[in-house]
Amino acid sequence: MKLRWNKTVALASIGALAMTAIPLVAGSAPSGASSKPTYVIGVQGPFTGADSDYGDYDYAGVEFAVSQANASGKYPFTLTTEKFDDQGSSTVAPGAAQKAVGTKTLVAIVGPAFSGASQVSYQYYHAANIAEVSPSATAVALASGTNSSFLRTVADDSVQGSADATYLVKTKGVKNLTVIGDESFYGAGLAKVVATQAKALGAKVTTKSIANINEGGGGNAGAYSTLATSLAQSDPSAIFYGGYAPEFGLLLGDLASDGYTTSKHVIMSGDGSNDPALLTSTSPATAANGSFLSESATGKVSYFTGKLATEFTKLTGVKAAVAIYAAQSYDGANAIIKALVADKATSSIATLRSETVASLHNVSFTGVTGPIAFQSDGNLKVDKGSVQISEVKKGKIKLLTSVG
Amino acid sequence: MGFAHFWLSGFDQIRTGFWAYFAVGLENGSLYAMIAVGYTLVYGVLGLINFAHGEVFMCGGFAAVFLTHGILGDSIANGWESVFLILAGIAIAGSVSALVATGVEQIAYRPLRRRNAPKLAYLISAIGASYFLQTLAGKEFGYGQNVFPAQVFPAGQTMFFIGKTPIHTIQVVCLVVGVIMFIAADRIVRSTKLGRGIRAVAQDSETSALMGVNIDRTITLTFIIGGSLAGAAGFLYALQNGIVQSSGTELGIYAFTAAVLGGIGNLRGAALGGLLIGLFGSFSVPFAFEGNISWTEIYTFIILVLVLIVRPTGILGEKSGRTA
Numbered sequence: 001m002k003l004r005w006n007k008t009v010a011l012a013s014i015g016a017l018a019m020t021a022i023p024l025v026a027g028s029a030p031s032g033a034s035s036k037p038t039y040v041i042g043v044q045g046p047f048t049g050a051d052s053d054y055g056d057y058d059y060a061g062v063e064f065a066v067s068q069a070n071a072s073g074k075y076p077f078t079l080t081t082e083k084f085d086d087q088g089s090s091t092v093a094p095g096a097a098q099k100a101v102g103t104k105t106l107v108a109i110v111g112p113a114f115s116g117a118s119q120v121s122y123q124y125y126h127a128a129n130i131a132e133v134s135p136s137a138t139a140v141a142l143a144s145g146t147n148s149s150f151l152r153t154v155a156d157d158s159v160q161g162s163a164d165a166t167y168l169v170k171t172k173g174v175k176n177l178t179v180i181g182d183e184s185f186y187g188a189g190l191a192k193v194v195a196t197q198a199k200a201l202g203a204k205v206t207t208k209s210i211a212n213i214n215e216g217g218g219g220n221a222g223a224y225s226t227l228a229t230s231l232a233q234s235d236p237s238a239i240f241y242g243g244y245a246p247e248f249g250l251l252l253g254d255l256a257s258d259g260y261t262t263s264k265h266v267i268m269s270g271d272g273s274n275d276p277a278l279l280t281s282t283s284p285a286t287a288a289n290g291s292f293l294s295e296s297a298t299g300k301v302s303y304f305t306g307k308l309a310t311e312f313t314k315l316t317g318v319k320a321a322v323a324i325y326a327a328q329s330y331d332g333a334n335a336i337i338k339a340l341v342a343d344k345a346t347s348s349i350a351t352l353r354s355e356t357v358a359s360l361h362n363v364s365f366t367g368v369t370g371p372i373a374f375q376s377d378g379n380l381k382v383d384k385g386s387v388q389i390s391e392v393k394k395g396k397i398k399l400l401t402s403v404g
Numbered sequence: 405m406g407f408a409h410f411w412l413s414g415f416d417q418i419r420t421g422f423w424a425y426f427a428v429g430l431e432n433g434s435l436y437a438m439i440a441v442g443y444t445l446v447y448g449v450l451g452l453i454n455f456a457h458g459e460v461f462m463c464g465g466f467a468a469v470f471l472t473h474g475i476l477g478d479s480i481a482n483g484w485e486s487v488f489l490i491l492a493g494i495a496i497a498g499s500v501s502a503l504v505a506t507g508v509e510q511i512a513y514r515p516l517r518r519r520n521a522p523k524l525a526y527l528i529s530a531i532g533a534s535y536f537l538q539t540l541a542g543k544e545f546g547y548g549q550n551v552f553p554a555q556v557f558p559a560g561q562t563m564f565f566i567g568k569t570p571i572h573t574i575q576v577v578c579l580v581v582g583v584i585m586f587i588a589a590d591r592i593v594r595s596t597k598l599g600r601g602i603r604a605v606a607q608d609s610e611t612s613a614l615m616g617v618n619i620d621r622t623i624t625l626t627f628i629i630g631g632s633l634a635g636a637a638g639f640l641y642a643l644q645n646g647i648v649q650s651s652g653t654e655l656g657i658y659a660f661t662a663a664v665l666g667g668i669g670n671l672r673g674a675a676l677g678g679l680l681i682g683l684f685g686s687f688s689v690p691f692a693f694e695g696n697i698s699w700t701e702i703y704t705f706i707i708l709v710l711v712l713i714v715r716p717t718g719i720l721g722e723k724s725g726r727t728a
Contacts, residue, residue: 050548087547183698208695213648214548220654221550221645222432222685223697229428230689233421246550250645257560257572258424283552283646284559 038078039352040106041066041336043329044096044121044132045113046088050214050246050277054113054325058135059083060316061329062110067315069337077340082106086117088244090185093117097124105349108133108336108356110329115139115186122150129354133335135328138271138296139189148378149357153328153335153369155296156379157186160270161193163387164240164294167403168194169201172266174238176204178231180251182212182243183219190270191242198240206236214246221250228254238266241273248273249281252288262290271295274324279395288392292400295324296387303327303368331367335374338363410693417690423569425686431575431644433682434582438637439659440666440674441589442505442630448606448669449626452523455530456508457634458656459537463504464497464635465647466545469553471496476554489556490577494636501635505627508533514620534652542649550646553639578640585633586675592629593671602626606669658685665708667721676719 043062045055059081066079084100086093093112100106101124108131112118118137125132126149134142134152138160142150168174177198181191188209199205210227211219228251231239239255241248248269255267267290274293282288304312304320304327312320320326339359343352364373373381391400418425439461446454471493481489512533516525545551562570593599601622604612613619638647641655662681666673684707685700692699711719 048547050546050550052546089548180695206695208692208697210697213650213654214550218654220658220701221641221651222435222655222658222682223700225428225432225644226425226686226689226700227697229421229424229686230417233417233424233690246548246648250550253559254644257574259570281550281646284555287560 036076036078038080038105039340040080040082040103041333042082042084042100042103042106042109042111044084044086044093044100044109044111044117047083047085049087049089050281051088051114051244051275053275053277054088054136055083055085057318057323057326058111058113058329060312060318060323061135061326061331062333063316064312064326065330065333065337069334075337075341079337084109084111086112086114086121088114088117090116090120093121094124097121101125101128101130106130107340107349107352108360110135110332110336112137113325115142115189116184118142118150119185125149129350129357131336131339131353131357131360133332133360135332136271136325137186139186140193141185141189143375143378146376148376151332151335151360151374151378153332153367153372153380154325157190157193157270160294160296160387161190162197163403164190164268164270165194165197165201165203167292167294167387167389168238168240168266168268169198169203171403172238174198174203174266176206176236177238177240178206178208178234178236179240180227180242181207181209182241182247183209184212184243186272187212187241187243189242190272191240194240194242194270206234210247212243212247213250214244219247224250225254227251228258228260231255232258232260235260236265238268241267241269243269244272245275245278246281248291249278249283249288252291253283256284256287261287266292268292268294271324274390274397276322276397278392278397285395289394291392293390293392293397294387295390304330308368327368331369331372334365334367335360335363335372338365411691414690418687421569421690423566423571425689426683427566427569427571427575429683429686430679431578431682432685433679434578435637435641435655435678436659436662436682437675437678438582438585438633439655440662440678441586441671442627442634443660443663444666444669444671444674445589445593445602445626445630447663449602449609449623450513450517450526452513452526453530453660454508454630455527455656456512456533456537457505457630458652458654458659459534459541460501460505460508460631460652461634461638461641461655461659462541462647462649462652463537464501464638465642465651466541466551466638467500467635468493468497468639468642469551469647472554472556476556478554480555480558482557486557490581493553493556493639494581497639498632498635501638502628502631504537505631505634506624508537509624509627514623517623538649538652545649548648548650550648551642552646553642556643559643574640574644578644581636581640582675585636586671589629589633590671598622598625661704661708665711665718667715667718670718670720673718673720680719 043059045058047055084096086096115137138157140156179191179195181188213219274295309320339356342359343355389400390397442457512529561573563573601617662677663674666677688700688703
């Protein structure tokens, strides 16, 4: 009886497999289809966790570029996209990078989104000759050397940090500034640039640092309360925080509790905090009102306009007006596509990967964010420009002005 | 000159902001003490460090988030409504954490105890339970998603002033709840039949079993008491700092340190250790070199080591180290 049952199951299983195999075979080789190779452009960034918006927006930009490339039919390859989730964390990122490197048809990466994740991922991509084109990793130290496999479509922190300091000292008239770094690769780097520049402009600068909690820093939220108490006691006229939205929100709430508010002081942070997550990470939410947030103009969200914005939203379901760094990801993906076209060898993925690194250094085109061409160290050739300052008003991040 | 100026500047900050540092130190210290009680009780009866206790605390914080948002939504409570919600938050968060603590005991420890497993097995099991709870919370509520309970009283509300220093409602609530819950736990352990059972098991579990103490029941109730305090602390902590899947690890280390400083296994020692670490962490902020707040942790652990060198069993610890 048992044997008969097994035979029945086996026959049914074979039948079911046969039924499913027919459409699968038909789908993989439709009549008249060309034999174009299929390549993967990976996207490394946070797809889960507090900063998942960044990853989703980056992916949407790449998805949009790939969709347009495939629809054009003019390229000798078909492209697909794949997510590699690093949660924006330096501890998770190596795993994500190794998974990407092990993806057989992956030719290049758009990302990582965050500087700390980029720092620890670089060795894996570099060893495999895989190009990384980051839309948002802005730490100065990331780009170095020649024929770098790390490239970026965004200006680095020296541009943003200098403009932030100039805005605080020159525009807001800050004389006594406390600069806090979150001990992350990105946050500490940005804070250092702001402190150096503000000092050079004549402000009295005090530097502090506190370990972040959510980016692998191992910090303790209780320490933010004590830091806020200390800041309220020393009462500087302005505070700049180099770090990310969850911790900046925590600090804003603690500062407000201690009477250090945006109505009497200037409180500012960089692009790491320029995220809607800031509004949900601040308690009370009103404590975020009046705080200033910067981002490099190459990081602004208004590049997709008109028909492009409509098509972007239709394809990805993401509103172009909020998709920070999606346009930089779009330009990054298009740079990779142009490099792939320029590549000569198609014999192996390994060769294609290393050729793509070299070809990326020769691409030159006008992207939606501006001229896209890379220096030998991986920075944009036009690595300058204005920085945009936003202010939180009535629970929303509103663009205020451009500086620099 | 610079070095002397640094220390003088630090003392000057303490002088001008004494009450502010004192209040925030007591607030943090009360929370450490409430969590430390769980570590010390479990150590007392089982002789092991319950490394999942930080996650028991974290579960209470998340429970409070759901409870308060379910009742209040986006509105802000005031007056008697605040009192009711604080009590409800403590009750629910405490109950959820007690339930989780009991689950940890039943699943992670009891099977090992029945098989007379070596202490190392308990340690691995505890770490496993800790990771399990943390990962589960991360998957369910989002990794790194710091969420706040609804405002059971206006966030940042000042209750009164000492001089010009505002003392916040959350600081008073943490201290008052901490003191009440600690006194309750202390009375239970020292003056009730259950407490006698706990102390008996802590001293000699085999003999106490022969004397009629129900070991399983006593251990379960120990986890419930420790879990309740941790859950209430989770609720109060979340009101001030929000809660995230990793919150238990951060606070757990401090609370465990507090239990060791006070004398692991000693209930009053845990409370004293918690308050001292909270106050020390707060008052050392002005002395952080180059403004690096991590120095406060270095100072704290230097003090811990010095105390343990002088008194290896902690401030109130006894030779056995297992007095509950």
